Amino acid sequence: MESKKILIVIGILVAVVLVMGALIGPLSGTIDLDGSEEPSYSVEDKTGEKLEFEEPPERIVSFMPSNTELLFYLEVGDRVVGVDDYSDYPEEARELPNVGDSEGVNYEKIVDLEPDVVVISEAVVNMREYLENYGLKSFVTGGNTLEDVYSDLELLGEMCGVPERGEDKAQELRSRMDEITEDTRDIPEEERIDVLYISGIFQGINTPGEGTFQNTLLTDAGFNNIASDKSGWATISEEEIIDRDPEMIIAPDHLEPQVSEYTEKDSWKNITAVEEDRIHFVDGDVISRPSPRLVDAQEVLVDLLESAETTSAYLINTWSFHCKEEVKA
Amino acid sequence: MNHPLKKHFKKSLVAFAALTLVTLVISLSLGSVHIPFKSIVEILISRLPYMGHYYPSYPDARSTIILYIRLPRILLGFIAGISLAVSGSSMQGVFKNPMASPFILGVSAGGVLGTAVGIFFGIWWPLLPLMAFIFAMGTVFTVFFLGRVKGTTDITTLLLAGLAMNFMMTALTSLILFYSDPTDRMSIVAWTWGSLSGTIWNEVWITLTVALIGSALVYAYARDLNVMQTGEISAKQLGIDVEKTKIIQLVAASLLAAVVISFTGIIGFVGLIIPHASRLLVGPDHKKLIPISALLGGIFLVTCDTVSRMSGEIWVGVITGLFGAPFFIYLLIRNRGETGW
Numbered sequence: 001m002e003s004k005k006i007l008i009v010i011g012i013l014v015a016v017v018l019v020m021g022a023l024i025g026p027l028s029g030t031i032d033l034d035g036s037e038e039p040s041y042s043v044e045d046k047t048g049e050k051l052e053f054e055e056p057p058e059r060i061v062s063f064m065p066s067n068t069e070l071l072f073y074l075e076v077g078d079r080v081v082g083v084d085d086y087s088d089y090p091e092e093a094r095e096l097p098n099v100g101d102s103e104g105v106n107y108e109k110i111v112d113l114e115p116d117v118v119v120i121s122e123a124v125v126n127m128r129e130y131l132e133n134y135g136l137k138s139f140v141t142g143g144n145t146l147e148d149v150y151s152d153l154e155l156l157g158e159m160c161g162v163p164e165r166g167e168d169k170a171q172e173l174r175s176r177m178d179e180i181t182e183d184t185r186d187i188p189e190e191e192r193i194d195v196l197y198i199s200g201i202f203q204g205i206n207t208p209g210e211g212t213f214q215n216t217l218l219t220d221a222g223f224n225n226i227a228s229d230k231s232g233w234a235t236i237s238e239e240e241i242i243d244r245d246p247e248m249i250i251a252p253d254h255l256e257p258q259v260s261e262y263t264e265k266d267s268w269k270n271i272t273a274v275e276e277d278r279i280h281f282v283d284g285d286v287i288s289r290p291s292p293r294l295v296d297a298q299e300v301l302v303d304l305l306e307s308a309e310t311t312s313a314y315l316i317n318t319w320s321f322h323c324k325e326e327v328k329a
Numbered sequence: 330m331n332h333p334l335k336k337h338f339k340k341s342l343v344a345f346a347a348l349t350l351v352t353l354v355i356s357l358s359l360g361s362v363h364i365p366f367k368s369i370v371e372i373l374i375s376r377l378p379y380m381g382h383y384y385p386s387y388p389d390a391r392s393t394i395i396l397y398i399r400l401p402r403i404l405l406g407f408i409a410g411i412s413l414a415v416s417g418s419s420m421q422g423v424f425k426n427p428m429a430s431p432f433i434l435g436v437s438a439g440g441v442l443g444t445a446v447g448i449f450f451g452i453w454w455p456l457l458p459l460m461a462f463i464f465a466m467g468t469v470f471t472v473f474f475l476g477r478v479k480g481t482t483d484i485t486t487l488l489l490a491g492l493a494m495n496f497m498m499t500a501l502t503s504l505i506l507f508y509s510d511p512t513d514r515m516s517i518v519a520w521t522w523g524s525l526s527g528t529i530w531n532e533v534w535i536t537l538t539v540a541l542i543g544s545a546l547v548y549a550y551a552r553d554l555n556v557m558q559t560g561e562i563s564a565k566q567l568g569i570d571v572e573k574t575k576i577i578q579l580v581a582a583s584l585l586a587a588v589v590i591s592f593t594g595i596i597g598f599v600g601l602i603i604p605h606a607s608r609l610l611v612g613p614d615h616k617k618l619i620p621i622s623a624l625l626g627g628i629f630l631v632t633c634d635t636v637s638r639m640s641g642e643i644w645v646g647v648i649t650g651l652f653g654a655p656f657f658i659y660l661l662i663r664n665r666g667e668t669g670w
Contacts, residue, residue, distance in 0.1 A: 100641065103642070107398055107526070107527065108394050108398050109361050109362055114390045134398065
């Protein structure tokens with residue numbers, strides 16, 4: 001009796017599956033990216049994936065603020081039909097429909113915008129799998145260095161069917177950078193000011209080391225990055241910071257409250273930068289995004305170096321003045 | 330005892346089935362992109378066999394949104410709700426304790442650890458549920474044997490063992506996340522609070538198969554579970570193989586919870602409150618309890634996930650907790666002292 005009932009139950013369940021299977025059977029698997037027409041060109045993105053295009057994409061969804069800035073810098077902003085929630089530059093990008101952020105991607109919205117390609121970056125490369133499921137192409141930008149920003153411009157230019165413009169824009173950016181750092185990038189090691197750049201506060205203090213665009217910016221601006229022996233964005237302990245004794249601390253402005261919590265600590269008060277009150281906050285959007293606006297960040301850093309040089313000169317002068325006073329007395 | 334639906338089990342089963350359908354339809358028509366109900370119906374009908382002739386298929390974005398984003402996600406939510414609720418019912422029955430649930434006994438944390446290990450070593454994704462199952466079962470049996478004192482289950486020891494295993498599994502998962510490459514690092518928050526975002530059809534098929542097998546196993550031994558509630562000694566005297574029943578129930582319960590968790594992360598509370606709510610409604614008979622739990626769990630999770638989708642992807646576990654806890658407290662107050670046991 002009992003086993004009969006079980007059989008009936010299982011039977012019903014199997015029937016349900018079969019009905020559902022019949023309903024949605026053709027849906028298993030994924031949508032094929034249609035390759036009906038001959039592709040006229042192909043571009044390899046930062047992951048080495050080859051993307052084929054029949055014609056330049058006319059509708060682009062840009063995920064990541066840096067990608068949005070790159071696309072607008074390339075003068076293809078009019079093709080961008082949707083951006084992530086954090087894309088706020090240039091002004092036109094604010095008007096565009098938002099498609100979520102990395103913690104909550106609004107795939108429905110992305111699909112609804114019917115983009116020819118979605119530009120994502122290495123940090124959110126796992127989105128590619130999902131987008132493929134919905135039959136959408138994704139183009140991955142990224143990398144940590146300044147060179148990567150230039151090559152992103154070139155690759156995006158190629159993808160958008162304006163390869164020459166991409167190269168020109170990259171070259172333009174490169175020469176502007178060179179111009180800005182002309183007087184600073186060759187400052188000899190021993191004359192450089194030791195700087196700590198705080199890029200984030202997550203499970204400790206994060207700082208850019210070797211192979212990051214921020215390390216390059218700092219070095220070219222004439223600073224000595226005290227974390228340049230580390231690789232990538234790394235954590236630096238408070239002990240290391242006290243030991244390496246930076247003469248200046250720079251951080252993005254959105255970190256001001258957290259950084260101040262550290263710099264007001266008793267254990268930090270003998271650090272030269274804290275003692276001489278040389279803690280500077282710069283526009284976080286400009287210095288944190290691998291985008292063309294890094295030239296603005298570079299200008300700010302070069303200015304900071306100059307201001308540091310004048311203040312130290314000022315300090316030396318006042319100190320010698322005090323000495324003279326003492327001698328007189 | 331006051332179990333409002335005890336005497337109307339068949340009617341309430343039909344009512345819940347109807348409610349399920351309504352929930353699925355409503356949830357399918359809600360989303361961040363507005364799609365008229367008529368289009369949704371046409372998109373679905375165009376996919377029925379032999380109907381394609383009358384309703385040409387929609388090749389556009391709408392059709393992709395309904396068929397590849399909303400529908401699989403809603404179905405996975407429904408199946409996950411069933412699995413977690415049945416898993417919880419089974420565990421509460423085996424341990425004869427209202428505190429037992431996949432979450433509290435560390436099964437969820439074990440499942441997540443298994444998945445994290447699998448991802449860390451880059452194994453093929455369809456094997457991830459298997460990894461989750463192995464780790465979840467390892468956890469549940471460790472807890473089960475730690476909780477056995479002189480041939481009987483000591484509830485205090487059992488719950489403490491579950492707590493300890495939970496902490497250990499969570500710590501090991503965080504350790505793996507700490508050492509994994511930041512670019513392919515899974516979001517710790519998403520794993521701790523669960524998310525149904527980005528569901529694909531293959532995940533639906535896998536969880537559906539497992540949900541059917543697991544639920545059938547649990548239901549097949551429902552009568553034995555009932556007898557065991559009166560005491561293991563009398564159950565043995567009635568000719569029930571108590572140990573076999575327990576082991577089958579625990580394997581099925583771990584399987585149900587682990588496979589879901591390997592795709593969605595930990596969705597708490599469903600496995601704890603849904604069996605309770607169902608027990609308050611239909612009483613302690615597992616043959617009524619399990620089907621009602623299953624439907625209620627499915628409805629509850631689909632509803633919570635719809636809220637998640639409409640609110641910019643708040644983690645679904647946050648919503649199950651926010652909605653579930655007050656509802657559960659209400660039931661407790663209404664039935665003060667009468668938890669249905």
